[in-house]
Amino acid sequence: MGPKSGKNQGGNRRGARPRREKPEYDQKLVDLRRVARVMAGGRRFSFRATLIIGNKKGMVGLGTAKGSDTAIAIDKAFKKARKELFTVPLTKDGTIPYEVSAKFAGSRLLLRPAHAGRGIMAGGPVRIVCDLAGINNITGKIISRSTNKLNNAKATITALQKLAS
Numbered sequence: 001m002g003p004k005s006g007k008n009q010g011g012n013r014r015g016a017r018p019r020r021e022k023p024e025y026d027q028k029l030v031d032l033r034r035v036a037r038v039m040a041g042g043r044r045f046s047f048r049a050t051l052i053i054g055n056k057k058g059m060v061g062l063g064t065a066k067g068s069d070t071a072i073a074i075d076k077a078f079k080k081a082r083k084e085l086f087t088v089p090l091t092k093d094g095t096i097p098y099e100v101s102a103k104f105a106g107s108r109l110l111l112r113p114a115h116a117g118r119g120i121m122a123g124g125p126v127r128i129v130c131d132l133a134g135i136n137n138i139t140g141k142i143i144s145r146s147t148n149k150l151n152n153a154k155a156t157i158t159a160l161q162k163l164a165s
Contacts, residue, residue, distance in 0.1 A: 030051065056132060058089070095116075109141060109144070
């Protein structure tokens with residue numbers, strides 16, 4: 001036999017792996033923490049994942065979940081985020097229609113529309129949410145002193161939901 005003899009030479013056989021198609025939603029992990037629950041015998045640890053998903057065409061959602069392992073927590077968070085998806089109204093310039101502010105827990109922020117070509121001028125979780133929502137031109141400012149990624153992400157989601165209603 002020639003140089004291409006052997007079992008694993010490609011082709012479409014019965015045991016071949018199916019091709020993985022591109023997922024319908026892009027996802028970004030905002031926060032992954034080890035959290036503890038105090039029991040009689042000591043601390044019991046689990047992981048909390050905060051995940052943002054979006055299709056970059058106006059749909060975005062945020063999910064937070066806990067699990068005994070990081071992979072389990074991320075998978076649960078993805079499923080929760082899919083249930084929380086909503087549509088953000090976008091203009092033809094890829095920005096939001098008007099200025100909006102929101103508050104969640106200790107986090108306050110302001111989102112302003114921007115002219116075409118400006119890009120996403122925001123930091124941290126605000127940038128991630130806007131990017132996955134498909135907003136190309138926006139100015140975002142976290143007004144509070146809060147550095148909590150989860151609260152800042154939820155405040156951004158709250159602001160975008162105000163636009164949707």
